[in-house]
Amino acid sequence: MKILVDAMGGDFAPLEPIKGCLAAKAADPQLSLALIGKKDAIESCAKEHGLSLEGFEIIHAENVITMEDPPLSVRSKPDTSLRVGFELLAKKEADAFVSAGSTGAVQVGATLFVKRLPGVKRAAIGTIVALSCPVLILDCGANTTYNEDIFVQYAIMGSLYMQIVCGIEKPRVGLLNIGTEDHKGTDEHVKSYKALSALDGIHFVGNVEASAVANGVCDVLVTDGFAGNVLLKSMEGMSKFLLKNVKQTLNSNLKTKIGGLLIKKDLYGMKKKFDASEYGGAPLLGISAPVIKAHGNSNAYAIKNAIFQARQIVQGDTVSKIALAVKEFSEKTKAIEETKQG
Amino acid sequence: MKILVDAMGGDFAPLEPIKGCLAAKAADPQLSLALIGKKDAIESCAKEHGLSLEGFEIIHAENVITMEDPPLSVRSKPDTSLRVGFELLAKKEADAFVSAGSTGAVQVGATLFVKRLPGVKRAAIGTIVALSCPVLILDCGANTTYNEDIFVQYAIMGSLYMQIVCGIEKPRVGLLNIGTEDHKGTDEHVKSYKALSALDGIHFVGNVEASAVANGVCDVLVTDGFAGNVLLKSMEGMSKFLLKNVKQTLNSNLKTKIGGLLIKKDLYGMKKKFDASEYGGAPLLGISAPVIKAHGNSNAYAIKNAIFQARQIVQGDTVSKIALAVKEFSEKTKAIEETKQG
Incomplete structure (x- = not known):
């Protein structure tokens, strides 16, 4: 190789x-x-x-x-x-x-x-965040438009990736949205929710709110590039901000400095636990x-x-398996549509 | 009253x-x-x-x-x-x-x-997050569509609110985007960037990435409801997740437990410092x-x-002042358009 x-x-x-x-x-x-x-x-x-x-x-x-x-x-x-x-x-x-x-x-x-x-229809950049569990967020690129067909393909590709590369048998797929109910978000989100629910072989767990991502409620999170970017960067910004403030607090007086010395190693270990570079970079699916x-x-x-x-x-x-899955899905969709029309 | x-x-x-x-x-x-x-x-x-x-x-x-x-x-x-x-x-x-x-x-x-x-054109729900400084994020409602006219009104209303209610003389207004450059985001973001830059009396500081919000780079953050929701909830989720993990780390062994006792009060004080309920609720502007x-x-x-x-x-x-500012802006825009046409 x-x-x-x-x-x-x-x-x-x-x-x-x-x-x-x-x-x-x-x-x-x-x-x-x-x-x-x-x-x-x-x-x-x-x-x-x-x-x-x-x-x-x-x-x-x-x-x-x-x-x-x-x-x-x-x-x-x-x-x-x-x-x-x-x-x-x-x-x-x-x-x-x-x-x-x-x-x-x-x-x-x-x-x-x-x-x-x-x-x-569109290649997706997936980013892995590793908090409660590794979560593949895609798309995290610069694409700000989206529809149900694109989101369905993201779900298929992301699901296969997490199966093959991260060894998750039945990856849970979520749709990033502003509420968990099926009517939430834009029209495209509502249609995507329906399409993802109907998808064979994909374990769709429904809409996922941004607050739940860190808790590991899904293994693959489908989103457009704009919301994906906001999600990733705000998590990153918030964690940097909080850790900086914890550090400052530990340095604020003699008592906290001693306390800080006692917890330093474990706190560092905690930080390291959430280091996503363990999982490599962002795959282009x-x-x-x-x-x-x-x-x-x-x-x-x-x-x-x-x-x-x-x-x-x-x-x-992985690439051949994704190619096959995308092909099978589009053939099936085509067959269903032809049956409907015929 | x-x-x-x-x-x-x-x-x-x-x-x-x-x-x-x-x-x-x-x-x-x-x-x-x-x-x-x-x-x-x-x-x-x-x-x-x-x-x-x-x-x-x-x-x-x-x-x-x-x-x-x-x-x-x-x-x-x-x-x-x-x-x-x-x-x-x-x-x-x-x-x-x-x-x-x-x-x-x-x-x-x-x-x-x-x-x-x-x-x-649209009432906005503003939410205040209090990290490095209080930031009014609007809209945080359920509206997922947006354009430059709506964003300009958000900037005018949010700026006046922060001036009058939070006593900030010259509020810095930012546009939530996926990059700081003026060509970033959707077409509506690009048009909004231009319109906000041209706005008299508004201190527009440009595009703001989600990672910078916690650092207090602006006092008013203009966004649509979808991205605003993702931003707020991911910050909330991330801070809960991290604080939970810090707590678990402090409880992990005898040494960290003693360390935890020494820093507990200051850590609690830090958490309280970021309590946005200090600023009340979300104003409908x-x-x-x-x-x-x-x-x-x-x-x-x-x-x-x-x-x-x-x-x-x-x-x-505040309401009369917002009414006046919106009226003045729309009259001015109308006059400019008439001049162009005439």
Whole structure:
């Protein structure tokens, strides 16, 4: 199995991608890993930090898509590490691609060069949050429009992903909404609730309010990109804000400082328990080959986990299974409609 | 000044509304307060708890809108405490109305019976979260559609509210979005960004991501009801989840238990600092008389604060000022359009 890693993507590139590859290779020497990016930058960075690149393929790409570049620059900017990776993946010269680069560019590039699976209306970016249990939230991309057909496909793809990659036998699928009753939300939510309820083989648990996500009431949460973004970022912002304030409180006087020393280790352990980088990066579902968008601030540990996540996706034959499920569903829907019309 | 209080609204009615009125009256004996609800229920509850109703007007209403009743039952169900309150407010027999009843019914009832101010396209429910600073988030109702005209009115109304009621000289207005750049979000968000930037007398600070809300980057946050609901509930859910886990961590072994004892008081103080019930309930902005929706789980303290919030709204002549600002803005917009056409 050959996995491509964007050496230039993310806040700490190329150092952390290099270190992530080293960690992955140390844990699984069979893995074939290729680093894509400016060859001299990769080599001088490795040299500077005393890291050996032996056993890795280095694929040169002259340019980099920065965070300031618009998503479509993945098409207009020649020879970027992202584009080179997508083109190799499209030509089936590798099995998966991991990048911590710009989310928009990864989403656009995957769709433009690797293409969606037949019948998939929209590729979804799934983000895993790990609180009471890992929850795959999709879409967390920039798509703000949605309808029942898109949401049904998200449910099918997300459900398969959680089954294959996270080993959850019967993933519970929820629809993010402003209330649990079936009439809540926009017209599209009401229609989606009905369509998801009628879906064979999907364990739909109904509407899920944002307040319940942390409690682990579902394994897959279906949403549009706008609400998904608001959900994720507010959880992130709130947890940073609270932990900062707990820290300040612990530093406020001698008594709390002593108390703080006694609980420090366990509190840190608690924080670590909710670290979602354990689960790798954000998978792009509905694309015809595995693409993982690692978090922009990924360190070596996160990159290593994203590489193992890619391995798991490939080993589980996830993309083919998603392709088959989407095909079966659309054929069934078509048959039902033809029966109705006939 | 006469303020109406729904004695039957909320999870702890009529006891907490009665106690809230007593607390408000004790702090401000000049205040004229009327409790609306089933007279015998109010009186027997007061008697049972040894509370005196002397000095309060009791306005009888035979029925109650429960949390199970749909919002429109405020019109169909006769003689409910909510409806009686709205009708008295509409007839100007009182200056403000406070209810901890069903949000939907309060919003529908206020619009049906008290009516929107001339030119107001949609009344907004504002919710205050008190983290780094109090932030008024509006709309937090059930409205899921939006456009630039609605968002501009939210900005005008919210800005005046924070000026008059919270004493913020130049409230910073933000637009909830999935990125800070002006091209982010739906087409309506892009148009709203432009319209808000061009608004005279409003201190628009641009798009605000959900992660930044807790850090206090704005005083007024404009959003549609769907995203507002997701934002509020995820912040609420996340903070409950984290505090529960901190508590569990403190109870995990002898060392952390001792540490916990040392920091307990300060941690509780921290939690209390972020208690938004300090700021009362959710004001309905754009309605032609002051209506406050107190939280369903309001205790006496929250009801008292909602009453004082209503007093502040009345004293500050907030409704007239909002009416004037909306009128001036629509006249100005009309003049600009006529100039363009002419």
